[in-house]
Amino acid sequence: MTLTGHMLIGQHTVAGNRDAIRGLDPATGTALEPAYFGGSAEHVEQACALAWAALDRYRETTLSARGEFLERIAEEIEGLGDELIDRATSETGLPRARLLGERARTCQQLRMFARTVRAGEWLDVRVDPAQPQRQPLPRSDLRQRQIPLGPVAVFGASNFPLAFSVAGGDTASALAAGCPVIVKAHGAHPGTSELVGRAVARAVKACDVPEGVFSLVYGSGRELGIALVSDRRIKAVGFTGSRSGGLALIQAAQARPEPIPVYAEMSSINPVLLFPAALHQRTPALAEGFVASLTLGAGQFCTNPGLVIARQGPALDAFVGRVAERLQHSPAQTMLTPDICSAYKAGVNALAQNSRARIAASGQIAGGPNACQAHVFVTDAADFLTDHSLQAEVFGAASLIVQCASDAEIRQVIEHLEGQLTTTLQLDDDDLELARSLLPTLERKAGRLLVNGWPTGVEVCDAMVHGGPFPATSDARTTSVGSAAILRFLRPVCYQDFPDSLLPSALKQANPLHLRRLFDGQREASIHAE
Amino acid sequence: MTLTGHMLIGQHTVAGNRDAIRGLDPATGTALEPAYFGGSAEHVEQACALAWAALDRYRETTLSARGEFLERIAEEIEGLGDELIDRATSETGLPRARLLGERARTCQQLRMFARTVRAGEWLDVRVDPAQPQRQPLPRSDLRQRQIPLGPVAVFGASNFPLAFSVAGGDTASALAAGCPVIVKAHGAHPGTSELVGRAVARAVKACDVPEGVFSLVYGSGRELGIALVSDRRIKAVGFTGSRSGGLALIQAAQARPEPIPVYAEMSSINPVLLFPAALHQRTPALAEGFVASLTLGAGQFCTNPGLVIARQGPALDAFVGRVAERLQHSPAQTMLTPDICSAYKAGVNALAQNSRARIAASGQIAGGPNACQAHVFVTDAADFLTDHSLQAEVFGAASLIVQCASDAEIRQVIEHLEGQLTTTLQLDDDDLELARSLLPTLERKAGRLLVNGWPTGVEVCDAMVHGGPFPATSDARTTSVGSAAILRFLRPVCYQDFPDSLLPSALKQANPLHLRRLFDGQREASIHAE
Known part of the structure; x- marks a missing residue:
């Protein structure tokens, strides 16, 4: 595949019009082709508008369709073959074996989130059925599920050009939660980012999810990132990088008319x-x-x-x-x-x-x-x-x-x-x-x-916590690695006295998603309808 | 019981030395005795030091001991009898029947959290057992549980002198999570606050939990509240009240060297x-x-x-x-x-x-x-x-x-x-x-x-969400009413390759707490040891 140096706004390839970013081979100091021209406020606007337009449809995709989409992303990344590894090697100076391992981890991570999505525990379904005879007051029928927060801005890390970047843990967990994602590519590996971004965009098309579910923008300096975080349609931020970079995004997120959560993994001496x-x-x-x-x-x-x-x-x-x-x-x-x-x-x-x-x-x-x-x-x-x-x-x-x-x-x-x-x-x-x-x-x-181990090496699994009190992260209540990372992008909604036909499928009486609900104060031991 | 007009710092009755706060009968405009003198920075220091000293012991109380403590608080509140209802009526102008209902709700809420604590699902135990033979790299034994954030500052609301106040939902859910609580009494019902505060303090003593688990301070204006939220030992804040009050606390919480979460329920037109x-x-x-x-x-x-x-x-x-x-x-x-x-x-x-x-x-x-x-x-x-x-x-x-x-x-x-x-x-x-x-x-x-209902009337149950996007609350990911409110005060910790003897009981191989864990990717259908 020929690298274009362009951004991806939904399914569209768009040339930036700001300062150029170039990959650099750190082992030789050689600048790499092509140049990636940064995006402007207008590009942020386009990506956010598409993401917003995609939200309501994407967040109601079936669990199996969403799982297939995540798996397809993994397949598309694997399909990039040596080209991806070669480009990542040039841009990062990391050894080939390390990058092969990181690619495997990235794809395994996407597949883990596919399994997590299908299992449906993240929906945290709770049902308190009506008690019309209760004294002194009857109880309404109350049902709770989790819904995604909305479009998420993701800022990848330089040190994991695959696993913490364009299709890394933040993107995978946000997509798993039902959130459209706009990635700001890390300037240290723009070509790797384009390759992976195009793989995601192909999966979007193949799986017929709305195109706004994924965009990839470039920008040198902090201007574009701040514009992205400040856009009213962005509802959460995932970031891995320096303390100063993370704090700048947190400040922007808190200065908004509607403040939003920032999951910044910043600084730790372990x-x-x-x-x-x-x-x-x-x-x-x-x-x-x-x-x-x-x-x-x-x-x-x-x-x-x-x-x-x-x-x-x-x-x-x-x-x-x-x-x-x-x-x-x-x-x-x-x-x-x-x-x-x-x-x-x-x-x-x-x-x-x-x-x-x-x-x-x-x-x-x-x-x-x-x-x-x-x-x-x-x-x-x-x-x-x-x-x-x-x-x-x-x-x-x-x-x-x-x-x-x-x-x-x-x-x-x-x-x-x-x-x-x-x-x-x-x-x-x-x-x-x-x-x-x-x-x-x-x-x-x-x-x-x-x-009796060493801290380097982070397993991608259910029990992992890659998080911790400030300044290790901006939100100690969460992890950015492992299946619990999906919980960062969700919020609960309660439905009171809804007719069954108006309820989302996770909450319908017939329990069509086969969830083990918290029903009338008890966790259901087996899957059944009401 | 004679009202003293004093604060409760742990088990100690302490007189304030700042401006006096007096209850007022809003129906007559009559000021009520006694005067409650506000606390100083020194009182905040004392309460925080006690809370900090209590944390590590309180957070490892057994699930049943913690449940009994919450139930004992409910009993002590009920034991206040008419004195509580009379005082609350005088201070708020609310009808007696309403306050009787609110007391019942407050005690039911404490008992619901006792059941929630005992069920242990909030621990969200995840175990990924070691795979020593895995290729290319073996997998470590990884176990996750939730631990409390630390001492919590609670700011009660004027409109629910019992259910959203000293022993209301924020206090009950924070105590359930294992967090010591320091309540800043609402100036609109200082006597009601003292009565309930003493009931909690009696439960602390009766259940032999560390005295720093509960303190009650008074203060007019925002100075004491800001001092409390700014103290390094406070790790989260619960607030119900005005938008301006909530935003002031959020600002103070974010200005700290270690920012902390604020759960502020502020403003909604429903x-x-x-x-x-x-x-x-x-x-x-x-x-x-x-x-x-x-x-x-x-x-x-x-x-x-x-x-x-x-x-x-x-x-x-x-x-x-x-x-x-x-x-x-x-x-x-x-x-x-x-x-x-x-x-x-x-x-x-x-x-x-x-x-x-x-x-x-x-x-x-x-x-x-x-x-x-x-x-x-x-x-x-x-x-x-x-x-x-x-x-x-x-x-x-x-x-x-x-x-x-x-x-x-x-x-x-x-x-x-x-x-x-x-x-x-x-x-x-x-x-x-x-x-x-x-x-x-x-x-x-x-x-x-x-x-087909009306929004007033909030059921205390598993499926309730009393929360919502900003400015309804400062954190749409949470609810302040219902059993899910406990989740606000927790964070995950992962234990890697720990010898069984060093693991907390929630994670030990024998599964002594009888939890249905997420074990090797599967939710356990029944309770068993490894």
């Missing part, structure tokens, strides 16, 4: 707690596991282990020594974009110049144009508690080890942390008592707690 | 659609039902029918005529407070002076100090679409009838509406087609749709 027995008994393995997680993908994961917390002493010294040994063999890796690379260098420099931290380990010196040299710093708990800047996320392969003088200080350090996506506990049996005592604090700080 | 066949065939009954709903409780309900939409013509003229006949016999009723009464008069005056509206019906002239004369105005759709001020809520027994020239204009008027708590459809069989065509629009505008 503390790893090395408990005493585990640290003592598994020093080399922990050091190796840590370095592997730290340097995976040049450290460009939201769940990168940017903070290690442990008791000071010989075991921690040994750990640090081993980390230094391993890290010095760790090659510099190409980062996704020049901006990310310079932000990484600035973050590392700030730590290097901070008298409260000292450098303890470094990877191989960076060679290529956007290469990232890994670094590990050490600080003391007292310093960490004093200097808030030590909590700043350094996106890339950098981490800070916090040495604590006592268990009490460990607790203090944890209480002092901002909200996180993950917290990791490296522990052995002898550590269980201490871990148990810290658990309530840890639960208050993070969306996912892991034992 | 449109009633009179469909042609129903209007033609049931003119007198509709007029009577409308007047009864409009004037119920001096119109002081969030669900008061403040807007009527219908096709112009003889049937609507007959309806208006019948409304005028009925309303002229409707006595003026005492409103809750002088402030509410003067706001009502200002709203009515604004309509009376608006050249786009004309007065069509009025109740009996007001006599007593805070009495409310009912009014019904009429306008044309074209005027309504032009003048946004005609959508302003006039809290009290006032309503506006919008005459539409066509079905298309009806649709335009509905699309033009702000978000609503309710929309009512008065329809007969011949109206079904038109109703069906308007339904998608109506669903987008309101949280509850009623057929």
Whole structure:
């Protein structure tokens, strides 16, 4: 397929008329063809009008039709074959194997949402049948279902050009909920975005859903994104990226006459707690596991282990020594974009110049144009508690080890942390008592707690939580990965004393969708009509 | 019980040191004893510190212990007997029968949340067991449950001194979720608040839950409330009241270093659609039902029918005529407070002076100090679409009838509406087609749709939605009435590869809470261990 450099507004290919965006091969610094010209307010208007026009029909598609649509998107993406992988490799510098895995994950994610849609639990159907004889007042017939919020604006991430981008988790869950989606393509992978966007548009056509269900727009800077979030027809926002970018969208969303929810996944340093027995008994393995997680993908994961917390002493010294040994063999890796690379260098420099931290380990010196040299710093708990800047996320392969003088200080350090996506506990049996005592604090700080693993690697499943208290995300009540992500785009509606013929099918007496409802206060054990 | 005029900070009775608040009998204008002196920043600090100290223990109370606590609160409120009803009557001017009903509803609500807590569905337990053999990568064991957000600040409403106040729906649902609660008493019923607050405090003691689980503070103006919402230990807010009050709290909540969710139920005019066949065939009954709903409780309900939409013509003229006949016999009723009464008069005056509206019906002239004369105005759709001020809520027994020239204009008027708590459809069989065509629009505008009823009267049950798009509430994804209100105060946490001994009981392999989990992608049909 020849890349056009154009936007997709519904089924229409539309050329932008603002500044050009170009993909860049970060490994070579070469600009890639074609140029993608940014959209204007008029393009936002067109996409929003189409999305609005699509809403009422799309949100009443049958569960099976919506499931087929999601599956068809997956098939269309797979059908792109090597062209997609090749373009994504050029635009991101990510290894081919990683992108093959990410494509599989993206398609699996779409298929998971298809299953979730068909199961229908997200409709959360509740029926309280009429009680005409009740005293002192009769009860009306009351029925509740969930309906989609409306059109959703999605802002993809640079670090997952497939799984958190055009047809990533935000798009898949919003479409699953019945929301039309307008994606603002990430400027770091415009060609990958066009390829995937066209795959989605083909699925739209093949499945005969209204064309406004999907649009893809481009824009450099924040102007187009703010215009999109400010449009009255947009009813929710999904975003994965920087804290400043997320906060700008939240501000725009709250300044609207009708404020709307923003699901922004922003910033997390993913503390790893090395408990005493585990640290003592598994020093080399922990050091190796840590370095592997730290340097995976040049450290460009939201769940990168940017903070290690442990008791000071010989075991921690040994750990640090081993980390230094391993890290010095760790090659510099190409980062996704020049901006990310310079932000990484600035973050590392700030730590290097901070008298409260000292450098303890470094990877191989960076060679290529956007290469990232890994670094590990050490600080003391007292310093960490004093200097808030030590909590700043350094996106890339950098981490800070916090040495604590006592268990009490460990607790203090944890209480002092901002909200996180993950917290990791490296522990052995002898550590269980201490871990148990810290658990309530840890639960208050993070969306996912892991034992004896590493935070990088996020399973797409029902039980996943990729979320957490601010500033990890803007809404701790939700997850952006896993089937529960669909719940972000729904709201309840109650129907009182409706004639059966006017009820949506999810609520009809005959229960045609075969749902296990909450009926008269009881969850139905099997599927039946009234 | 002698009223003390003091706040309750945990189990301690504490005298305020700021401006005095006094209950007022609105029927006579008489100030009531004792004076309640407002709290300071120090009292907010004390209550928040206690709530924070209580959180980790309270949120892990067993489901049955938490259920018993909620039931005990209901018993303690019932145990207040006539003293509560007498005081509430004096402070609100509401009829005794209404307050007896409201007390029953309040206690039933607490008992419903006790049942909801015990059923445990709100924990939304999801288990994806490990798949060590999976290719290309093994799957970890992943388990999700919901945990409470943390301490909640509750701001009660003036118009429901029991059901939406100290131990009302916000408090009951937050306590059910496992959140400590700090209530800011509404200044319109300080004595009623003290009585109920002491009942809750007695239940806290009797059930041996940590004392910080409940505090009750007083404060005139907005200073104390803003201090409460701004405290770092408060993690969510429940509010029922005016749009300006709600927006002030939202602003404070968003200005925090860690923004928090605010569930504000603010402003709704609850449109009633009179469909042609129903209007033609049931003119007198509709007029009577409308007047009864409009004037119920001096119109002081969030669900008061403040807007009527219908096709112009003889049937609507007959309806208006019948409304005028009925309303002229409707006595003026005492409103809750002088402030509410003067706001009502200002709203009515604004309509009376608006050249786009004309007065069509009025109740009996007001006599007593805070009495409310009912009014019904009429306008044309074209005027309504032009003048946004005609959508302003006039809290009290006032309503506006919008005459539409066509079905298309009806649709335009509905699309033009702000978000609503309710929309009512008065329809007969011949109206079904038109109703069906308007339904998608109506669903987008309101949280509850009623057929052939009146919006006043909100059932406390599983299927209720008392919520809706902004400005009806600040969060259309939720309801403040009914068992789903518990979901507002929860967030998911995922536990990855945890040893069974470290897992919370909701997630342990033996399934000791007997939950029907979402296990490996399937909802368990019966309760079993792994």
